[in-house]
Amino acid sequence: KKKLEQTEPPTVGLSKLFPDGKYPEGELQDYKDDNAYRTTSEEKRYNERMAMEDPEVTYNNIRRAAEVHRQVRRYARKYIKPGMRMIDIAETIENGTRALVEENGLECGIGFPTGLSLNHVAAHYSPNPGDTLVLGEKDVLKVDFGVHVKGRIVDSAFTLSFDPTYDPLLEAVKAATETGIREAGIDVRLGELAGYIQETMESYEVEVNGKVLPVKPIENLSGHSINPYQIHGGKSVLLVKNDDQTKMEEGEYFAIETFGSTGRGKVIEQGECSHYARIVDAPHVPLRLTSAKSLLNSINKNFGTLPFCRRYLERAGESKYLLALNHLVAQGILQDYPPLCDVRGSMTAQFEHTILLRPTRKEVVSRGEDY
Ligand SMILES: O=S(=O)(c1cccs1)N(Cc1ccc(F)cc1)Cc1ncn[nH]1
């Protein structure tokens, strides 16, 4: 009987491709050196984390999400070409994700909005309804999308370019992310890890129009810990050396992501916002605006604390939501995540993987044969 295979574009749910329900392990890396004996408070926090759920069940959930990510991006990397509309690219990735993960309410689905940031825009750009932007030959595109299974989010990203000019920039960032993954580990200090990432990034340069430019790590972007249904778990891995003594801890999940730039190496929030998320411990604010109340109910039902974008609100049946959306941001109930931009004319690149700090070894759960 012919083995059932994934279609192009991807449409076959993974439970049909993995009938035994067991999903492939990611890449295993040994921790660099024996980590110091854990203090009791860490022990207690660790036991708390484990008490939440049997790790083997959790690992299988996030491995399912990772396999969806690999199969969707394999198609996306082949399919995305200059001349395509950004909205069509986003919908292709989202339709593939929904089909393969077999989307089911808050049980499993899209982890956060499909980031399709171009050139000097490093992150958090997703086309809003009516966006007519078309991908160009000279563009450097960051594709950053998420898949979750039972709230376990895989956050992984890659950069595409169609002109070789910026290949050294992409190489620099890929190498810096690999350094971050290799140096990450239990008891590793976040500030120290940032220094290793910076060192790798700054050892590269890129020649543009006869001018040699240093590759700069973007100093105010960072990797981050990930908690169930919470894309930002509270710990940040900066990209430049700093004295943050906070340690990575056993059982934590991290998005290791690095960004390189030919510009200032610093981003600002600029342009129309697409990404939003309910703040996890938001204060209970009595909402007077009726439209804001009903929008918040829709957000709670459809997304919980997972980030969403305006196109997802429309897909959930919302319309004329902008005033209410901005009100919820102003009231401190929603966090807005505007596009993060270096200076116009500069180029930025990103690579990102999700890693699990398992007791015995690190698992690069989103590793694929592509990156
Ligand atoms: O910049 S972040 O807000 C952040 C980094 C460190 C502490 S918080 N951000 C988390 C996030 C925010 C909104 C999303 F829709 C998805 C993720 C990093 C990131 N963006 C995309 N992939 N990874």
Ligand SMILES: [Mn+2]
């Ligand atoms: Mn990401």
Ligand SMILES: [Mn+2]
């Ligand atoms: Mn991330």
Ligand SMILES: [Mn+2]
């Ligand atoms: Mn703000």
